[in-house]
Amino acid sequence: MLMRHHALRQPRPARRWLFLWAMALLIFSPCALAITGELDLTSSTTGFLALGIFILAYALVMAEEKIHMRKSKPVLVAAGIIWGLIGWVYVQNGLSETSEYAFRMTLLEFTELMLFLLVAMTYINAMEERRVFDALRSWMLRKGFNYRTLFWLTGGLAFFLSPIADNLTTALLMCAVITKVAEGDKRFINLACINIVVAANAGGAFSPFGDITTLMVWQAGIIPFQEFFILFVPALVNFLLPATIMSLVIKDQKPASVYEEVIMKRGARRIIALFLLTITTAVLCHTLLDLPPVLGMMTGLGYLQFFGFYLRKSLPKSLARKREIYSREGDNKKLAQLGSVVPFDVFNRVARAEWDTLLFFYGVVMCVGGLGFMGYLGLLSEALYSGWNPTWANVVLGVVSAVVDNIPVMFAVLTMQPAMSDGQWLLITLTAGVGGSLLSIGSAAGVAVMGQARGSYTFMGHLRWTPVILLGYVASILVHLWLNAASFG
Template sequence: MDTFSIILLAIFFVGFIGIAFEHKFKVNKSWLALFMGTIMWMAVAFGQTKAQLHGPLSDSFAEIFELVIFLMGAMTIVEMLGHFRFFTWVEVRLMKFNISNRKLFWILGLITFFASALLDNLTSTLVMIHIGRYLYIKKQNFNIFVINTVIAANAGGAMSPVGDVTTIMLWLADKFTAWQIVLYGFLPSIVAWIVPQAILTAKIEYEDRIGRDLKNGLPTQWGLIIIGFSTFGVAVLINMLHLPPFFGILFGLGIIAIVIDVKFKRGKLKEKAGDIVNLVKKIDMATIYFFVGILLAVDALKYAGTLDIMAQSIFGSDILNNPGALITGHTSLGLLSSFFDNVPLTAAAIKMLPDGIHFIYWILLAITAGTGGSILIIGSAAGVAAMGQVDTLTFNDYFKKGSLPALLGYIAAVGTWYLMFILLGF
């Protein structure tokens, strides 16, 4: 690795430390991430021409734009679901069953796991965090719930062709079929969730839940709620038109706004239904800035070739004749994804690995890249979103409570894949 790559990594880790100890430095993580990302690109741009930077910057900005617009749309829809009392309805229904704290914890984890496979890990995390705000009173319990939500969402997304950006990339690159990732990825993925879930359950404290006052606010508007959830499905299906998911989100938002204007600005709902326009103001822009800063930093490492160098050093040479190197490489790449965005790491693996590799190895990469990001809160889009949405959940809090369970789940998932690998005779 050359000197320049080492300098870039040094800047990244200094920023990483600043984010980890934001409460001690009294500086918001979002501003630290923005500073880190921009200064790394300044270092990369030094001595480069405008023509040399144009392509890489355009690619970076396009990726950031897609994610930011998707995140803003998803957050708006989640706010809308709360505005029309979906989360209150969920709370009431669950409380009627008089479920214990720990049973509730398992039910929500299971919902998150499968919702992530059907939608995606980022959207599922946002929705479940809002549900958790209604169901948990103690900060300790809520933080444990959010940690488990990130782990469950990443695990569920890893077993689905549309559950995570990396699985979408591998699926579209014909590394495996949709049925292959579901069939062979399910068992390792569910192990990656169940092991941490079992460990974290012991940390849930008893609490008496007091039902919220249901007399105030709008009646539950199922028509809009169904449209809101359908929007996330459209975001997945829009891929068939070779358009990015944010097109589906914007399409759904447009439909919701039109329905509100035409139908709900009348009669008894006229005064309060108009408040939906103001939901955009409730979006946590600090989370958006945090995303932008992290993505800028990782893209700078990608442009400088640092991520490619790291990937090449992991896999070595003569990969086709060395299955052990593939297994070790994919496992190491998953661990790296706890620090770095798994998308460029996966892209580097797809680019550098030769054709002819059996699909079962690519499924291992989907599992490791998807679940390895759970080890640290900055290792996945779901974790970054959770950190931005929940002020009480710091990097250190996640590291102390969630990193070891997530790591044990990761090791168990890889071990499960390996047992399947041996038993199936690949």
């Protein structure tokens, strides 16, 4: 997607992930998604129609909670119509090969990222099936923390887990703890859920694996893997400042104790280790071999498949051995649990991936790519990055991501290819990542937590604390501008 800009800065082959072998390296070499069509359709009836269709589709996406229609549906249809309109116009002008090439480039961009995300989601689902997250929740419940400790613990874990487990999964896990421990205390649940959403989004902003937007920037080859981590302190400020203010109104009381014992299923710890090995493989493919990181992720899926095969084959012997041990010890509870153990199947985990999210991402990528091909992103880039200072443009786009999902915002910026320093690219990564925290509907984590803590964590409950969250947003930007000033050169 952004290989042209990267190529200007780095003469050797771009170390990007998610591009297919030699052909993809050529295809996605700087120009892939920055393609602008030979025909300027921005002032045409076709262009206006396409723009209107995209706006309508996105209005339906934003109304997902009200109309109960999955967000992937409208953008999938919109993508088909937009590219259909482009194809028709280009066929009429004898330029069908140009539109076909642009569509293929846009599709390949999505495919690479989808495979990366699919592997990550499969590992997360595998750990969920092996009860890793249930065990973590159980541990926190048994400790009997007071409200203030629970507020900081769930927020802190959300911040440090989201760079690895993604902000959505982390937010849901921490929300499950809060709603169970503080059941009935809507005021505390609302406050704790706000903290979790802010922390999860902030934690995801400084890691290439923490959020789709950071993944997109790393994929584009603009920022090296290790450079994302200079956003750690700004992201930490974004979490800590509003959390500190919110914690002042939490009553110093202890919830009723909740006892829940969860035993992880066989192989859980080894799957965690394989996930870390997979991430390491992806990073090494990118940094040492100049190969797309998706190669490492798909190899990691192979690790999981082999391990799943081992778990299935060795299950009978393992069950027989454990039955003998538990019978000798007289542990009837563990004997009963053995009856529920089923063989691990990696393909069941793939099937449980967030397909609505992946298809939504496809629709957004294709819609934005089509509008960019028509020339609209060129106009937007000119207005934002030529008419404004890049810093202000990136700050404003971060606020916009609280209303419009950060995926199309980041994808649009990447497709525009504005000439910016690494510091500015990190700034838009930060603002797009944490800007969604300003509203409960501004991020996938916020929307998911609203569904899980329905009635306790609400849009208006979050909105009352938006000024405090905005304070953290501004502070994180200022810290980045000051602390990482050298990257703006």
